Amino acid sequence: MATAGKQRSRRTLSSTQNTADGSGWAQLLGSLTDAELARYAEIVADQAALEWQRRTAQIACAVAAMALAATSVYLLALGTGGARTGLGFGALGLGFGYWPYRKAKTRRLWKAHVTAIEQEVKRRDTAGA
Numbered sequence: 001m002a003t004a005g006k007q008r009s010r011r012t013l014s015s016t017q018n019t020a021d022g023s024g025w026a027q028l029l030g031s032l033t034d035a036e037l038a039r040y041a042e043i044v045a046d047q048a049a050l051e052w053q054r055r056t057a058q059i060a061c062a063v064a065a066m067a068l069a070a071t072s073v074y075l076l077a078l079g080t081g082g083a084r085t086g087l088g089f090g091a092l093g094l095g096f097g098y099w100p101y102r103k104a105k106t107r108r109l110w111k112a113h114v115t116a117i118e119q120e121v122k123r124r125d126t127a128g129a
Contacts, residue, residue, distance in 0.1 A: 064093075072088075
């Protein structure tokens, strides 16, 4: 999937680009007006809050994933439940853990956006003073 001559990462959604990848992110933030930057800060805060929706379910899934993974290791180490059962518990653990993992990764990306905005505001304050 090539866009404008560049290969886009398949791991990151286009709405949550990594600000540390050197793709000109700082220049893009620098080109925004103060009002646009303030509006973008609001959007980023809203998106970060959205990632915490259903946090109880995210925590429950993460706990279930850890419990299933521990059960899998236990069954495989003892050899009493059979390899299929142990691997089945491991697969269930991976399934339960994927959603909280993706949410946590996206929260980290949005937090990097918040940091980039704060740095841009600070840069403008020092340049204007």
